[in-house]
Structures are given as structure tokens and as C-alpha cells.
Amino acid sequence: MRSRLSTTMLSWVITICLLAFASSKPCDNEGSNNELLLSLNKDLLRSLGRQEGLPNPSVHLALRISSYHNLAKESEHLIRLNTQLHNDIQNSLSSSPSVVGLLALYTLALKSSCYDLNTVTFTVSDTSETLLTHLKKQMEKEKERLAYSHRPLTNYYQYSLGVLALCTSGIRVNDHVSNKLIKAVEHQYLKQGDAECIDTYAMAGMALQCVKDTGFHVRNAAELDTALDKIKQKLLASRRADGHIGNEFSTGLAVQALLAMGSPVAECAASMEAMRTDARSNTYHNPMAISQILPALQQKSYLTVKNKACLNEDDTLVLEPIDPVVVLPSDTKVSVIVEVVTSSGEAALYSVDVAKGSSLLEALELLKGREVGFMFEKESSLWGPFLSVVNGEQARQSDRRYWHLSSDGTALSQGINDFKIEAAQKITIKNTSY
Template identity: 30%
Template sequence: MWLLLVLLQAAVLPAQPCEAPGEAAAAAVRVLSARLLGLAADPARDPDPSVYLALRLADDHDPRGEERYLARLHDAFQHRYGRSLQAAGWPHAAPHGHPQRDAAAAEHGTSAEAEWPETGRLALYLLGLRAACPPPEPGPQRSLVTWLKYYLEEDWAGSRQHGHPLTSYYQYGLGVLALCVHRKRVREEVIRRLLVAEQHGRFGHAGGSAVDTEAVAALAFTCLERERSVGARLAAELRAAARGVRRRMVEAQGQDGFFGNVYSTPWAMQVFIATKACRTQPAYGRAMAALLRNLDAFATAATMAQALPALHGRSYLDIASMHCREEADTLTAIGPEPPPKLPGNVTVRLVVECPELRCPQRRLYDQPVPVPAGASLLDVLRVAAAQGPPDFMFDTQETPQGPFLSRVLGLEARQQKRSYWQLLSAPSTSLQMGVADYRPRDGESLILRLSRW
């Protein structure tokens, strides 16, 4: 009866492709892959495992370019995680911090931050290794897997204390997903922590949507269930949780076709791909159409890297079954285009708000800032810093997503306190881009607000 229903549904609903449909769309997606390859070739940018994953999950390849990128990733990660945890003093000592972050932390007196787990980055690197062709020897990967298991525990120690992982459920979910894709046993307790958080709706945070995190968790659940590495009862719970995530995404799909926003939509689409609902679920087709209408939104390496797997109809679960066939050299890099030069100037109002008790007043800064048309918010901040009085100061930290605004007027957003400098367009629209990518309109008021997440 059940089988009959499934067959009937498949026969009634028109099948749609999981990848971008039609030749024109496929060509546009190939151009996006070629742009990403162009950005990957720039040695000035730190290598990012998500970029490598997107190149590996594409239809077209530049095998030598991908090899070079993998070598850069090894350079960045292996020296740090190549040694065993025991050699690093575990379980009695925390692993050493990130070299760059340590230096920054020492400078700003935030040494505690340097010891925080790097669950997400290590998980993405391990996923990248699994996607490499040919796959590297498993030996050196063993210590990486041990480090990842250690980080998941460290993260959770934070959760017991604070009610959430030290990093985020997004990174915790990536950690579980990476272990599963590597076919490593994941302790039931580790899985249950994520499952319970999903069941209690703990993925959302103030000022941000939960879609990206829900999607990562649902991918991890689907992987665990598929690998048959858990008992029948837990498998049924994981299947139900992934189904629940998918149902909520369909229900919450916007008129614009997005699940959440344009940037979370590709992650959500990966869930439909991984659970094989992409061919039959009309919401998936609408989301694909919406992405294809908005490909221009994916202008940075990080956003392109997150969009491309879904545009190719692939999910991170496909990494587990990648075959290393001879891959033809069919992708040629396209160099980055400089932003168009616009004539004239615009004036933007820059406001800094601190709704916290430690601040003497809520509004700390409110000034017009003239900048050339087409300038980014980062340009606005630089002009404001140069123009004074009143004085304006800010700091950014480099991340794979671009510069992250970390300090304004001497006030630092603190990871431990889950505070951050939120970017808003007045009166209350949270920006969907960072300071380097957002280009304000003439007369727009932009608010930098110290917020909690």
C-alpha cells in the first residue's frame, strides 16, 4: 500500500531536474563556477574549504587548479592538526589556539577566545579531503577526526554552561555531518544534542533566520540515517526530524521563492536534494527559479561556494559517494570584474547604537557621511573615521565571508557574550550582506547596533 502511494505520487507529480534546468541556466551556472575558480586562483585570499567543495561538486573541472587549491588548504590546516591531540596535551590541556587569532587576541586581551573550538572550519576541511581526487591516505586524517570529535565535546561543554554550543549549532551540525560523511561512528549522545535542539526550535537567533542551521542539521540527520550507523529507533527519529525541517521550509517559503533569504536558500535546497525530494517538490522548483533570477547576489567566493552545489543539483552528502573518474579539463577561470564606477557622490547617515547598560547613552554617533556613488559600507566607515570630529573608529576581522565588523568606537563585540555589531538599514531592516559588499543608496540611514544573537 505504502509503495503504491509513493509510486502514485511519483506518477502524478511532474518530475523536475534537481540541477538548474535548461541550457541557458546551465550556462549561467558554469559562468558562476568559472568566477569562483578565478577567485580561488588569487593567492592573496586565504584558502577556504567551502570553495574547494563547490569546485569538486561541479560538473566542469580544472583538475590542476583544484589540486593547487587543495595543496594550499593542506598548508593552512595540516601543520595545525597534523599532530595528535595527545601530543598537544589532550585531554588535560586545551589545544593551542589559532596562530592568527592568538596574535589578535593577545593584542586585544581576549586570550579566552583563542581557545575556542574550530568545529566548523575543521569539519569543512575534512569534507574537502573526502571530496579530493584521488582521496588522500587515511592515516593522517585520523588525527583530524580525533580533533573534530574533541571540538564537538568542547563545544558541548559550552552548551551545558550556556545553553548552546560555544561556536553555534551551525558549526556543531557541520561537525556531525563531516564525521558521518567520513563514515566515522558518532556517539548517540552527540547526535541527540543536535536532535533535541532541532525538536525544541533552538536554532534561531535574534537578528538572524534559522534556515541555514536547520538545513545543516537536516543534512547531518539524513546522512546518519542513510549510513545505517544508528539503531532503528534513532533512525526513525532522524528521518522524522529531516522531514519536519523540509515541511517547515515549504510552509515558510516566501512569495519570492526563497527559503529564508537568497543566501540560505541553496542550503535549504541541499536538504531536498539529499532527501531525494528535489524532483517532486514544487517548492524546490520555485526556489531554483528564484536563485536563477538572482545569481548576481552571489558575488563573493563564500556566497558562490554555498550556492553552487545546489545549482548543480548536488548536496554535501554526495561527497560520501564521489567517484574519481578521469575528470576532463573543461573549466576556465574568469577573473573578477571591478565594481562599476558610478558618477557623483551620495550622502549616507551613519548611526551607532548601543542598547547596553555599559554605554553612557543609546545613540553614540549620528553623522552624515559623503562618499562617491557606488561606495561600500566599508568605504563609508573609512570616510567617517577620516572626517571627525566627532571621532569615529572601527575594526574588522578577516573571515572567509569577508571583513567582519568587530569593534566600533572602542566597543568590542564579544563572542563569549554572543554580542555582535549588527548592520541595519533604518528603521529596522537587518542587512543581508557584510560591510565590504553592501552599497548604500543616497540618503539611506545605516545603523551599527551592538546586538545579542
């Protein structure tokens, strides 16, 4: 279970890493829709009551950055973070090699509520130390790994989150720590295989911009500026014809990063409109996705928490009762071929007919129940469940492997519970190294 916490962040990154597609579509910032923003805000707030497992710090962060609040519900969620998530992280600190990503998100969530971080402690091996001390130690472990490898213990997304959390909390980030990230940008290490990880570039951009804003990183100021410029150009070059940067699920962080790095709002308007269009079509039904696009659509970023004062906040967000929606299963069946490719390259094929509109998870559960030799196990993440074991074989972060999912050769940008089967297709589940 403890490895799950670090795998949570790995799953998050891998899910939305896709090749970027260049576009030169001009920006137009017209059409900001307050009604849509309120609707998204309420969707996030309602998700607090539907959370399974641990409370989500990313959701809390987005709610706190927002211009609209329901302070009572946010306070209730803060208590859950301070108890349930806190206890789980404490257990993980003793047993996992690195939980820097989740620890950083927890830090940002508390900071967004103006919580005194010096009062938050973890006790490991009978020694009590503050949250920020543990985060600094986690980052040192990540940096030490980079001394003999171009990859941290976890990944550069989590590494960037750690830098951002320390920086926004008023902690001077060790030059050696930030320099490792600068070098990673310079040498284009922020990739998943051959794919550009746009969300990782975005998080690195926000982290390094925060470091630049502190004014402490003067020894290599030119290299820092060059890295920030490379990140900005990478994000802009990855904008598709429809306005999305990378894909639908990396655009929110990309826009946040561009705004944080000083891009004019007009430069991001096409991407904002793309997110609004998809939000209206319910593409962003996953709370994790909403938590990343909402700040961007409000022209804010995670850097906002650095100077957040929590004074005179709006408290007008009210959740109206809604009638439950019953979705009846479709009578139409579609055929799905499932291919499992193990780490050795051995492949096995299975077929199953599922109701149109079923989730991939439902299709896999149905196939498993037919007892034809297909088996799988899943674990939880901030984005929802993900595959951990298939046909008895693990894809472990410690071995730098994961189960790569594709449909008819195209990598999935959604998790197994979010991806819907709308037509006959071939799903490939491949044990992949990174």
C-alpha cells in the first residue's frame, strides 16, 4: 500500500503525457464565462462528498485558489487532510523510498488555507520533525539520485512539485536542487520515452518561476532565464489546432504555467476557450482534471498560494440540491479485443462484448469474470484507479515500469474508470519501461 502513494503521482504523470503537436492559432480572450466557472467550482465542491479513500489535496488547492468559496465545506475537507491524509503520509515516510509528490501537494493544500506549516509534524522512528523539514529531506534524496542518473527517484513532475511547494512556503530552495531541474530542462530530460510530458514542463515552469521571483538564484540567473524561456517555447509549440496544449488533460497546467511565467492572457485565450468548450461537453468530469483547469480559467496558478492571505474571502458558494441521474445501460453491444503484452514481449489476446458506453474498467471486470485466463489488480491514485498487476505480472515504479494503455494504437489520455467504450476497438495493455 505504501508504494501506492508514490505510484499515485507516477500514474498521474503517465496518464497525460502525450506527444505535442505544434500550432500557430492566434489567441482571442473573449468569452470568459462566470456561469461556467461557478458550475465547475460547484462540481469540485460536490466531489468532496463522493471521495473514496484519501482526501485529494489537489481538489482542496483548487477550491482555495478559486475566487468563490464555501468556507464551511472547505474547512471540513481541511480537517480530513490534516487527519486521514496526514496519517497515511506519516506511514509512507517510514516505508516508501519517496513520497515527495504527495508531500508537496499536501504542503500546497495547507498553504492555500493559510495553515501554519511550522505546526505540522511527522514522527518517524521516534523523531518528530516538521512537514517542511521532511519535504526538504525528500528533495535531497531526489537530488542525490540525480548525482549519478539523469532521473530522480520518482520523476521530474514530482521533483518540480517539491521545488514549488518549498518555494511558495517561503523556504529558500537549495541552488543544487533547482540547478538539477534547470539542467533537466536544458538536456530535455522531461520526457516519457519519446513523448513530451507537457504537464511536467508546466510544473517545472511554475517551480522555476517561483525560484526566479525570490531573487535568490543569482549565481546562475542566465541559465534559469534560459530554462524558463525553453519551457515557455515548448508549451507554445505544443499547442494544437483546437487550442489544447499537449492534450485536453495537460492544458490546465500548461496555461497556469504560461500565466505564471508572465505570458499575457491573450496568448492563452485559445487554450482557455478549448478548455471551456470541453468543460461544457463534460470532458472534465474527473475532479482531478477540474482541479487543474479551474485555476487556469480564473487566470490564476499554483503560485497564487505564495501570497495568499485568506482575508475577506467570498463565502457565497451554495450547493443547490440536485436530482440523482440514473444512467441505464445501453442495449447496444460493442466488441472489444484486449491485448496484454508482458515485459518479455509475449502477447495474449482476449475478446469481450460490452454495453456501449461502458468504462474500460467495467470491460476489464467483465472479461476477468469470464475466467478465460485474464486477471488484473488495480490501485488507487489521485486520478482514480489504475492497473498495477495484469495476468500476475507487476509493473512497478521501483523497476521504472508501468502498464501503458492504448486504443487502436493511440495512447489513452484517461484512466480506466474514465475512458468509455463507444465503439469496437482493440485495447492494448503493455508492460512498458520509462
